[in-house]
Amino acid sequence: MLVELGEDPLREGLLNTPMRVEKALRFLTSGYTADVDTVLNDALFTVDYNEMVIVKDIDFYSLCEHHLLPFFGRCHIAYIPQGRVIGLSKIPRLVEVFARRLQIQERMTNQIAETVREKIQPLGVAVVCEATHLCMSMRGVEKQNSFALTSSMLGTFQSDARTRMEFLELIKRPVLTGSLGGGASLLSATPVPAAGCSST
Numbered sequence: 001m002l003v004e005l006g007e008d009p010l011r012e013g014l015l016n017t018p019m020r021v022e023k024a025l026r027f028l029t030s031g032y033t034a035d036v037d038t039v040l041n042d043a044l045f046t047v048d049y050n051e052m053v054i055v056k057d058i059d060f061y062s063l064c065e066h067h068l069l070p071f072f073g074r075c076h077i078a079y080i081p082q083g084r085v086i087g088l089s090k091i092p093r094l095v096e097v098f099a100r101r102l103q104i105q106e107r108m109t110n111q112i113a114e115t116v117r118e119k120i121q122p123l124g125v126a127v128v129c130e131a132t133h134l135c136m137s138m139r140g141v142e143k144q145n146s147f148a149l150t151s152s153m154l155g156t157f158q159s160d161a162r163t164r165m166e167f168l169e170l171i172k173r174p175v176l177t178g179s180l181g182g183g184a185s186l187l188s189a190t191p192v193p194a195a196g197c198s199s200t
């Protein structure tokens with residue numbers, strides 16, 4: 001790759017770059033070899049609790065499969081248990097399993113929701129991911145303040161508008177100033193149309 005870019009791979013600063021890049025990529029795609037059951041190991045509990053559980057603002061970093069460039073942001077997860085819950089600390093780990101792969105944001109969002117459904121059979125699951133895609137902000141359309149919002153609503157979150165609204169209200173907050181553009185309310189901001197990054 002260095003040669004193709006017109007670089008001298010024997011230049012001092014680049015000597016160890018192939019090794020570093022390989023190491024970085026192996027880490028950034030370590031989700032392929034992670035096992036969900038191992039990650040959730042001993043953290044599925046039987047509990048008499050059937051109100052909404054929300055874990056919000058889970059930071060994630062992933063790589064878009066079209067450009068191998070990062071997309072990163074936050075993920076918010078809610079579910080309504082039906083006798084079983086997941087240890088709260090395991091939920092960010094679950095996000096990592098699917099973020100550390102070559103991804104598209106839509107699929108990652110669905111995979112997280114489907115996995116929660118499969119593992120604890122809750123009454124409903126909701127996942128919302130908001131992300132900045134470097135393939136959009138550094139190149140191509142160069143929409144530097146745009147970000148993509150994706151959601152997956154299963155069970156009661158899909159069938160019951162009030163449950164869905166309650167979740168969306170609870171995760172709503174002012175966007176952090178800076179990269180996402182200050183001031184605007186997160187969920188009223190204009191999301192980038194699905195497809196996330198363009199595949200051009």
Ligand SMILES: [Zn+2]
Nearest residue numbers: 064067135197
């Ligand atoms: Zn991309």
